[in-house]
Amino acid sequence: MQTIDSLGYKVYFEEDLKSLESFISQGAYSQVLIFVDRNTNDHCLPVLQSVLPNLVDYDIIEVDPGEENKNIDFCIGVWKTMLDFGADRKALMINLGGGVVTDMGGFAASTYKRGIDFVQVPTTLLAQVDASVGGKTGIDMDNVKNIIGTFTQPKAVFINPRFLETLDQRQLISGFAEVIKHGLIQDRDLYNKCKQVDVSKIDSEIIYRSVEIKNNVVLKDPTEQGLRKILNFGHTIGHAIEGYSLLHDDNPLLHGEAIAIGMICEAWLSNKYSGLSDLELQDITHEFVRQYPHYSYDKSIYTQLIALMKNDKKNEDGKIGFALLEKIGSATYNVFVSEDDIQLALDYYLSVSK
Ligand code: GLY
Numbered sequence: 147m148q149t150i151d152s153l154g155y156k157v158y159f160e161e162d163l164k165s166l167e168s169f170i171s172q173g174a175y176s177q178v179l180i181f182v183d184r185n186t187n188d189h190c191l192p193v194l195q196s197v198l199p200n201l202v203d204y205d206i207i208e209v210d211p212g213e214e215n216k217n218i219d220f221c222i223g224v225w226k227t228m229l230d231f232g233a234d235r236k237a238l239m240i241n242l243g244g245g246v247v248t249d250m251g252g253f254a255a256s257t258y259k260r261g262i263d264f265v266q267v268p269t270t271l272l273a274q275v276d277a278s279v280g281g282k283t284g285i286d287m288d289n290v291k292n293i294i295g296t297f298t299q300p301k302a303v304f305i306n307p308r309f310l311e312t313l314d315q316r317q318l319i320s321g322f323a324e325v326i327k328h329g330l331i332q333d334r335d336l337y338n339k340c341k342q343v344d345v346s347k348i349d350s351e352i353i354y355r356s357v358e359i360k361n362n363v364v365l366k367d368p369t370e371q372g373l374r375k376i377l378n379f380g381h382t383i384g385h386a387i388e389g390y391s392l393l394h395d396d397n398p399l400l401h402g403e404a405i406a407i408g409m410i411c412e413a414w415l416s417n418k419y420s421g422l423s424d425l426e427l428q429d430i431t432h433e434f435v436r437q438y439p440h441y442s443y444d445k446s447i448y449t450q451l452i453a454l455m456k457n458d459k460k461n462e463d464g465k466i467g468f469a470l471l472e473k474i475g476s477a478t479y480n481v482f483v484s485e486d487d488i489q490l491a492l493d494y495y496l497s498v499s500k
Pocket of ligand 1: 282377378
């Protein structure tokens with residue numbers, strides 16, 4: 147079993163989840179709550195039950211799947227259910243699911259009765275390599291992503307690659323965007339490896355390396371005062387596109403799909419502002435266009451997208467701040483970019499992706 151030490155807790159990588167079993171039995175918890183969405187209730191809870199046969203006494207809290215449900219209304223439902231179950235401050239919440247479950251479950255747990263313990267059992271690639279580690283909890287509001295939330299560290303994270311077998315290819319490719327991002331910002335070798343990987347056969351070493359990169363950044367800057375902003379490469383434009391898609395599309399973009407678009411646009415900005423070479427811009431563009439579906443938008447939505455970007459948490463003094471690449475494997479942050487250039491970056495995506 148491999149582990150990574152994070153901010154006062156461990157990330158465990160193992161197929162049998164035995165560490166979760168001993169974590170629960172040593173914790174003297176008054177009650178165990180398992181937070182799931184409909185998908186993880188159907189496909190992942192049985193896996194958890196089969197590897198933890200001694201875990202018989204627990205209550206389940208279920209929400210509808212999907213980013214559109216990561217909001218205050220659903221969160222109130224979760225708090226009410228916790229209250230109905232009589233959860234006290236010694237209860238433990240196990241968040242079993244993708245990014246929506248780990249973000250919202252972490253937020254609900256960190257605010258209920260001023261905070262109860264929670265652990266993350268991420269079941270999607272996206273949640274395994276990104277959302278479950280680093281203590282960001284939160285919900286969306288008015289299509290602005292993660293605008294309400296806390297920094298609260300889980301008591302442990304348990305990563306079981308078996309859960310990825312429950313995912314379809316679209317979900318895997320979405321999560322893979324965050325792995326590519328970790329390569330782009332910190333590790334050229336990982337990026338090059340990503341170019342050769344068949345996502346449906348992603349190996350646990352790539353997941354481990356991806357978490358290691360994220361964790362090293364988080365350890366240096368837990369509350370995103372500076373360096374941690376590099377983890378948001380692709381996310382300023384990507385979150386705006388994701389927020390727009392959630393509002394307007396019947397089948398909205400998944401997080402990683404929107405971030406892939408954001409990374410193409412922000413690679414263009416990196417070429418203009420932070421030294422990314424023409425050759426590397428082409429390479430990154432080619433890689434994302436090859437793997438991710440095309441998304442069309444009309445220039446008439448740019449004002450709306452820029453309005454969403456103005457709510458981004460990385461902004462300072464009303465200026466839109468970006469994390470950009472200096473080269474593949476190295477990133478910088480607090481780069482303030484003109485609105486004209488943001489529009490040109492959005493044009494660039496449309497010109498290269500068909
Ligand atoms: N997902 C970016 C971060 O955790 O900082």
